[in-house]
């Protein structure tokens with residue numbers, strides 16, 4: 001079976017689409033045939049982050065409604081092989097997504113031989129978010145070091161444990177915590193929740209910490225997922241995260257403030 | 269951390285406050301989630317009844333639901349106001 005992974009958060013704007021793009025690209029770079037689906041019906045954005053916005057002809061809802069075949073709607077990524085994007089509809093509403101329709105697309109992707117299906121969830125806990133997580137085997141819970149994001153992540157964990165296909169069958173979705181927009185300097189100053197605090201509160205295994213980084217904006221400006229920027233801190237942190245997801249043991253990086261000189265250390 | 273900061277740490281940092289607030293609110297929400305659907309309404313009703321007799325704030329009433337092996341337990345904790353008030 002294809003392994004289905006939802007990237008979810010509850011709260012909006014925490015980095016789900018950035019993460020979905022980087023994650024799917026990282027999996028494909030390692031040779032896995034990967035599809036990444038935008039579930040944010042009405043607010044399509046994954047296409048922009050992946051740099052394929054001008055090649056969208058058909059979308060996810062067209063496929064669900066049998067207005068286009070999956071092969072017609074899938075967009076081949078221009079950066080890496082083995083990667084395909086299924087864009088969201090820009091015009092319909094979220095009710096277009098049904099469990100049967102989504103399930104059929106998942107089955108068809110499996111038939112086409114995809115190893116991984118990455119589902120970029122919309123914010124909130126409404127239908128779009130529910131459908132994005134429904135068939136998931138794994139969930140990447142994206143959390144910012146900030147009170148409302150942590151609380152919403154806990155809400156989402158509750159839904160993963162009760163409202164998914166796996167939960168309904170008495171199985172569980174594997175949960176992974178990904179902390180993004182982390183700023184070690186602010187943590188050190190006591191202005192930002194530390195990684196350890198978030199872990200203690202949510203009690204979900206940590207799969208990565210992505211630092212707050214200018215490279216993310218640059219990547220979205222150019223339409224190339226940040227993981228392709230191999231010199232950037234965020235790009236490297238995303239690469240570590242993909243490797244951990246695939247079972248490698250990789251130490252966490254970018255958690256400490258860069259070393260300062262002796263005097264600054266003493267008085268800063 | 270510079271060692272001068274050591275003397276400035278009289279007040280808890282805002283991150284520490286955030287952590288404590290989160291721990292409390294998330295603990296409550298988890299209990300609601302795992303408990304029966306009537307729990308939030310039950311809590312409101314109980315508050316209303318008690319307020320007929322003593323003035324209390326929301327934080328002073330703690331309704332907890334715990335799942336046991338054979339039976340579930342509903343635990344009600346009410347902290348009454350200070351006696352000299």
Ligand SMILES: Nc1ncnc2c1ncn2[C@@H]1O[C@H](COP(=O)(O)OP(=O)(O)OP(=O)(O)O)[C@@H](O)[C@H]1O
Nearest residue numbers: 012013014015016017018123181211212213216217
């Ligand atoms: N590590 C990071 N460093 C700096 N900026 C970031 C980082 N991650 C995400 N951002 C920025 O945060 C904003 C929101 O990111 P993104 O669109 O990925 O979030 P989202 O969770 O998908 O949002 P939505 O809920 O609207 O779908 C973007 O402007 C993005 O550039």
Ligand SMILES: [Mg+2]
Nearest residue numbers: 016017040045
């Ligand atoms: Mg998004």
